[in-house]
Amino acid sequence: MQLNNVTLGIAEWRDLIRRVEIGEVREPLVNIDDSDAAPWDAIFVGGGAAGRFGAAYLKAMGGRPLVVDRWPFLGGSCPHQACVPHHLFSEAARELDYMRWNSGTLWFPKFDDSTASILDLISLFRSGRAAAHAFMNWQTKEQLGVEYVLNAEATVIDCHTVNVADGSYTARNLVLATGAQTAHPRIPGIRKRGVFDFASLIEDLDYEPTKCVIVGGSKVAMEYGSFFQATGCQTTILSRSPLMRGTSLHHVDEDLRIFVVSGMRARGLTVHEDSATLEILGDEHVEGVRARLADGAEIVLDTDFVLLATGELPATAELVRTLGIELDEHGFVEVDTQMRTSVAGVYAVGDLIGSPLEMFKARKCGMTAARNIMGEPYTLDLSQYPDFLHTTYEVTWVGLTEQEAREKYGEIIVIQMPPNGLDQPIPLPLAEGSMLYAFTRPEITGYQKAVFDARSRRLVGAHHVGFGAKDAFQYLDHLIKRGITIDELGEMNELFLNPEHFIQLSRLRAGQHALHDL
Ligand code: FDA
Ligand code: COM
Secondary structure (H helix, E strand, O other): OOOOOOOOOOOHHHHHHHHHHHOOOOEEEEEEOOOOOOOEEEEEEEEEHHHHHHHHHHHHOOEEEEEEOOOOOOOOOHHOOOHHHHHHHHHHHHHHHHHHHOOOOOOOOOOOHOOOOOHHHHHHHHHHOOOHHHHHHHHHHHHHOOOEEOOOOEEEOOOEEEEOEEEEEEEEEEEEEEEEEOOOOOOOOOOOEOOOOOOHHHOOOOOOOOOOEEOOOOHHHHHHHHHHOOOEEEEEEEOOOOOOOOOOOOOHHHHHHHHHHHHHHOOOOOEOOOOEEEEEEOOOOOOOEEEOOOOOEEEEEEEOOOOOOEEEOOOHHHHHHHHHOEEEOOOOOOOOOOOOOOOEEEEEHHHOOOEEEEEEEEHHHHHHHHHHHHOOOOOOOOOOEEEEEEEEOEEEEEEEEEEHHHHHHOEEEEEHHHHHHOOOOOOOOOOOHHHHHHHOHHOOOOEEEEEEEEEOOEEEEEEEEEEHHHHHHHHHHHHOOOOEEEHHHHHOOOOOOOOOHHHHHHHHHHHOOOOOOO
């Protein structure tokens, strides 16, 4: 279906995507300007965050990109099965948590979790996600001027050539941006009905789970586990290592970790750290999970629902076979800081190249590839970045942990809330989302810590559990890299009451010549 000469509005895109999804339209959706004789500067294989942003940047620089995606929409897994449902579930988890803690007080009704349904929320998401899909197609075509072929599998033939449906396209460069999928562990029984990963959960869940076992301790385990538990679905996490201490997360402060994991347990989640999942039990449908705990004891957990949250891996076999591309020791495509693979003219971006599997990285490496292809040398530095996850809280961190800072700088000071040494819980930190708790359950309002190098007075790490501070951490990351000091923080203007108290707490100490903890 040639779409280059027509302008589809959002409603028309939604309808077209729906028709593809129900099998009414099977042909590729082609948005290519046939009258343009210019050669392609790059073909982006995969139009997720990495491919779409890379193509848009390359186009903005005056180049000609082509994006190919097998889905009938751009944006990839983020709006379809990943970030957007994750944020919907996490917001629901937070709301449910709020309703539960405040149940039967003030104007809050007695909380009845039988009305909270995992299936309902997934159905709600499924029925609404096409709005984001439609917008991605519309924006990419009408605002960004990027050409694409959708609803068409791409087959890489060589380092310049990609076959798409009936056609073949040749470009100066290829940018591989095909993402990653859940790495399914080798556990007997893993193919039974009732075993899901983040993608099949969205596509295939057709019953209301009553109990849940999560295999793995990734962010997805913590985020989705907190949501399931908040709906009243008793949830157990089986994690090989302590939560938030795995290799994929860097700079997790131990005090923050303890607050987060004990907060999950306080809400009824069972977390078995250092455990091994041995077998998924049941006839056709899952009925239980057999596991070995840290102390060596074997247990069987009754459940009708298993979520695999064991991290992700890319599908690379075809790329290795056709291009001879090199992989790293984990199975991700090896690239240098300019996103160049081992094959000249072939770049790789996004989840395909490995950790961190995050949107900022996907989008920025798309941009990095584009700039290098267009002759503007650019390297991507991933040595330092802010990070976050959700439980029923928003958990955010950037820079060094207290321990890392102590090891690196020797003399450090820590400003934290609540402070150490109190004889009873205080209702601090306090701001949006925790005002009611302050007067009823002060111990759950949150936790925060800022770490400074005492000699240079520079902020070197910030850690936050609460609500509403995630945005600030994007900017804190930048300020830390620019060397912001406790004195400069003290000169900033807080919008009191503010989610993270770093500005005002810094001002309480900045007058000191020799800094002390607070
Ligand atoms: P992505 O998977 O988006 O795109 C790959 C594209 O390639 C797909 O559109 C696919 O159809 C296409 N494709 C593959 N093979 C093809 C072929 N042969 N031919 C044509 N097309 C092909 N990050 C974050 O920053 N904030 C968050 O809140 C979350 N939340 C989150 C929740 C969950 C559950 C998960 C699993 C992940 C997250 N993430 C996240 C991570 C984030 O979703 C992820 O890093 C990006 O979506 C990766 O974008 P890519 O473009 O690399 O892959
Ligand atoms: C966002 C998808 S949901 S993209 O990064 O804008 O392509």
